[in-house]
Amino acid sequence: xxxxxxxxxxxxxxxxxxxxxxxxxxxxxxxxxxxxxxxxxxxxxxxxxxxxxxxxxxxxxxxxxxxxxxxxxxxxxxxxxxxxxxxxxxxxxxxxxxxxxxxxxxxxxxxxxxxxxxxxxxxxxxxxxxxxxxxxxxxxxxxxxxxxxxxxxxxxxxxxxxxxxxxxxxxxxxxxxxxxxxxxxxxxxxxxxxxxxxxxxxxxxxxxxxxxxxxxxxxxxxxxxxxxxxxxxxxxxxxxxxxxxxxxxxxxxxxxxxxxxxxxxxxxxxxxxxxxxxxxxxxxxxxxxxxxxxxxxxxxxxxxxxxxxx
Numbered sequence: 301x302x303x304x305x306x307x308x309x310x311x312x313x314x315x316x317x318x319x320x321x322x323x324x325x326x327x328x329x330x331x332x333x334x335x336x337x338x339x340x341x342x343x344x345x346x347x348x349x350x351x352x353x354x355x356x357x358x359x360x361x362x363x364x365x366x367x368x369x370x371x372x373x374x375x376x377x378x379x380x381x382x383x384x385x386x387x388x389x390x391x392x393x394x395x396x397x398x399x400x401x402x403x404x405x406x407x408x409x410x411x412x413x414x415x416x417x418x419x420x421x422x423x424x425x426x427x428x429x430x431x432x433x434x435x436x437x438x439x440x441x442x443x444x445x446x447x448x449x450x451x452x453x454x455x456x457x458x459x460x461x462x463x464x465x466x467x468x469x470x471x472x473x474x475x476x477x478x479x480x481x482x483x484x485x486x487x488x489x490x491x492x493x494x495x496x497x498x499x500x501x502x503x504x505x506x507x508x509x510x511x512x513x514x515x516x517x518x519x520x521x522x523x524x525x526x527x528x529x530x531x532x533x534x535x536x537x538x539x540x541x542x543x544x545x546x547x548x549x550x551x552x553x554x555x556x557x558x559x560x561x562x563x564x565x566x567x568x569x570x571x572x573x574x575x576x577x578x579x580x581x582x583x584x585x586x587x588x589x590x591x592x593x594x595x596x597x598x599x600x601x602x603x604x605x606x607x608x609x610x
Contacts, residue, residue, distance in 0.1 A: 309537035309548075310591045311426035313419045316378030316385060323376055323453035332384035333374060338363045339383065340374065341428040342400065344390045346542070347407035348425040356413050358421040359405045360385070372435040375454030377427055387428035387454075389436065411541055415590035422591070423538075430540035434470045441466060472538075472545045476515045477503040479597040480528055482555035482570070486601055487526060489560070489568035499569070500588040501597055503546070516549050524568045525559030528552065537593040548593045550601075577602055 322328050332338050339360040342349045350356035363374070363386060372389035379385070390396040396407065410429055414422045431454065438457050441448055446461035448468060457468040479501045480487040488499040504519035506512055513531045520528050528551040537546040558568040571579070576598075579585040588594040 308419070309535055309593050309596060310414055310419065311423050311538045311540065312536065314378070314423040314427050315420045316380055316424070316427075318378040319376075320455075322379075323455055329376060329453055332376070333363055333386070335384060336362060337383045338386065340386045340388050341377065341424060342388055342390050342396065342407075343428055343432040344393065344396045344407045346391075346409075346429065346433065348410045348413075348429060349402070349405055350408050350413055350417070350425075351405050353404075355416040356408070358417060358425055359402065361400055361402065372432060372439075373450055373454070375428075375431045375435065375450075377424070377431070385424065387431050389432040391432075391436070411589065411591060426538055426540045430472075430538065430543055431470060433540065433542045438468050442468070471543065473543055474506040474512065475503060475539070475544045475546055476506060476512055476519060476549060477501055477546050477594055477597070478516050478520065478528075478531075478549040478551050479594075479601055480520055480526065480551050480553050481601065482553050485555060485570040485572045486576070486598070487520075487524060487553070487558065487568060487570055488576075488598070489523065489558075489565040491564075492566040495586065497584065497586045498588065499571075499585055500592075501594040502568075503594070505544075506547075512547050512549075516551055520551065520553070523561050523564045526553050526556055529554070534597060535593065539593075546593050548597055550597065573602060 340363050341360055349359040374386040374388050377385040393399055441459035443466050444461050444464040446459050448457040448459050451458050459466045490499045506515040516531050517528050520526055531551045534548040539546045560568050
């Protein structure tokens with residue numbers, strides 16, 4: 301990598317030692333679960349616990365906070381110095397705040413409040429949310445259908461069948477997100493279900509058998525009919541909605557009229573730099589939320605050329 305180090309994207313700066321070797325030690329894990337210095341990050345129905353203050357901040361609680369009502373027990377996230385951090389799923393509770401005895405806090409969608417949190421806080425909540433989601437989707441073995449059990453501090457689920465016994469590991473789905481430019485214009489699209497006036501960069505999942513750069517070219521062509529040329533990596537971002545890794549790119553193209561695939565987009569348009577600045581300032585166009593790498597790609601382009609990183 302050359303040039304100055306760039307700040308990480310939202311959700312991408314977990315300040316923990318993930319201690320992979322210690323996860324395999326049941327006695328050590330049990331000690332951490334009863335260490336008064338350890339903290340739990342609760343997740344309830346894909347929502348994270350934050351204060352009601354403005355701006356909000358993440359709320360953690362002492363361990364053990366309760367016996368989990370569901371089948372997703374404490375998940376070791378890592379160590380912050382000598383203090384363990386766990387995630388716990390409380391989704392089977394109808395009133396988690398009352399059970400936790402927490403006041404002045406609320407369970408909120410992380411994609412709505414993530415940009416208001418401190419960088420390390422947002423990353424920690426995203427990590428917890430992603431792990432809880434994976435556990436709830438893998439309570440049963442995908443090979444034989446038997447129940448699975450959580451092992452290694454919650455970073456592996458093991459099929460309980462003696463005839464199977466396959467191990468399941470947390471998965472992340474790679475997805476590309478790209479700002480396409482042609483001379484002094486960028487290509488943005490919008491989906492029908494988005495809030496009015498919101499335009500964003502193009503994105504899509506990487507398919508089996510293709511590189512990420514091939515995925516960029518394919519997604520842009522499929523959604524808009526535009527052919528890209530120079531594809532350059534920008535940065536990445538964990539995106540736990542529910543379990544993606546967003547791989548950000550910039551790409552150049554010969555400007556041509558977009559031919560929109562209506563199964564993917566409602567509209568795609570070229571915006572000149574000054575035109576887009578004016579439309580955003582006047583409220584005629586709304587950009588994606590600050591928590592998204594899409595917002596960063598667009599804003600950096602509006603501000604002028606920026607260095608590329610790996």
